[in-house]
Amino acid sequence: MPRAGPPRHGERRPRLPPLRRLRAGGRRGYYARVHGVGQLLKTFLKKTECNCQIINLGAGMDTMFWRLKDENLLPKKYFEVDFPMIVARKIYTIKSKPPLSKPIMESHSGESFLIDAHSLDSNRYSILAADLRDTAELEKKLKTFNMDTQLPTLLIAECVLVYMTPPQSASLLKWAANTFQAAMFINYEQVNMADRFGQIMIENLQRRQCSLAGVEACKSLDSQRERLLLNGWETANAFDMMKVYSCLPQADVRRIEGLEFLDEKELLEQLMQHYCICWATKDRCNLGLSSITF
Structure with missing residues (x-):
């Protein structure tokens, strides 16, 4: 096993095997994703003073509701949407684990609590099964x-739009832009997929029977921004994850980097340059949403 800590004088540090280097870079990328999306989300909550709603599209097993409750930052209502099989799995997990079910009940008042195999509805938190297409x-x-x-609304989609055809994702983006008085859309997914590294990523996924139906919009940061603007949003921004990583609190970044040595900085940069966070706003209520950034 490689020895932890700096090498002794004259000693070459053992190089991590390629798979471990890839995983180490992936963990830093995941850190940047979680904190990047979280930073935009919390700025939205502050702009609206939590008088808003959040709709997490394709939420999977995400735990953002519980994190926001712990930080006393819950919006008026938090929605999660996914396919029936995913929703059923999450509801079963919530029902069987008191640390998950208790916070939902603590934030609920009245008698209108609903829970069955494919839906959960309380005052502050709902999970429902639906097809985003x-x-x-x-x-x-x-x-x-x-x-x-009528409430300011934040919509989040993480690795969701890329699995939809361009007309399907355009329809979803247009619906979101036209439905709410004031809204923000956060999208996390691939970018720069037209270069050689991106093509290898696509080929690897295809070998696993995983098709990226919406990869056409992932050619560049410009194509990501253009998609948002063409579908009714007033402002659109896009940063690759290397840029996001550089904008995060540097004390946290140094702490994360100190936990696991990574001698292939080029690999980290390649990975992060092929994922991005995009966000768009439409603000008929003049809340200052267009100023939200990292």
Whole structure:
């Protein structure tokens, strides 16, 4: 095993095997993703003084609701949407683990609590099953669980749009831009996929029977911004994850980097230059959403 800490004088540090180097870079990328999305989200909450709603599209097993509750930053309502199988798995996990179910009950008041195999609805938190490719169905189900189109709304999609065809993702983006008085959309996914590194990523995924139906919009940061602007958003920004990583609190970055040595900085840069965070705003209420950045 490689020895931890700096090498002795004249000693060459053992190089990590390629897979470990890739995983080390991936962990830093995941750190940048979580904290980058979280930073934009918390700035939105401050701009709206938490008088807003959040809709997490394709939420999976995300734990943001619990983190926000711990920090006393809950919006008026937090929605999660995913396919029925994912929703059923998450609801089962919540029901079977008191540390997850208790915070939901603590934030609930009244008797209108609903939970079954494919939906959960409380005052502050809802999970529902819907197909994001069908915006009419999506809107109908969200309104059933008291989505308010007059409230400032933050929509989050992490590695979601890239699995939809361009017309399908355009329809979702257009629906979000046209439905709410004031809104922000955060999208995390691949970028710069037209170069050789991007092509290798696509080929590797195809070998695993995983097709990126929406990769056309992931050619560049410009194509990511253009998609948002063409579908009704007033402002659009896009940073690759290397840029996001450089904008995060440097004390935290140094702490993370100190936990695991990585001697292939070029690999980290390549990975991070092929993922991005994009965000767009539409602000009919003049809340200053267009000024949100890292």
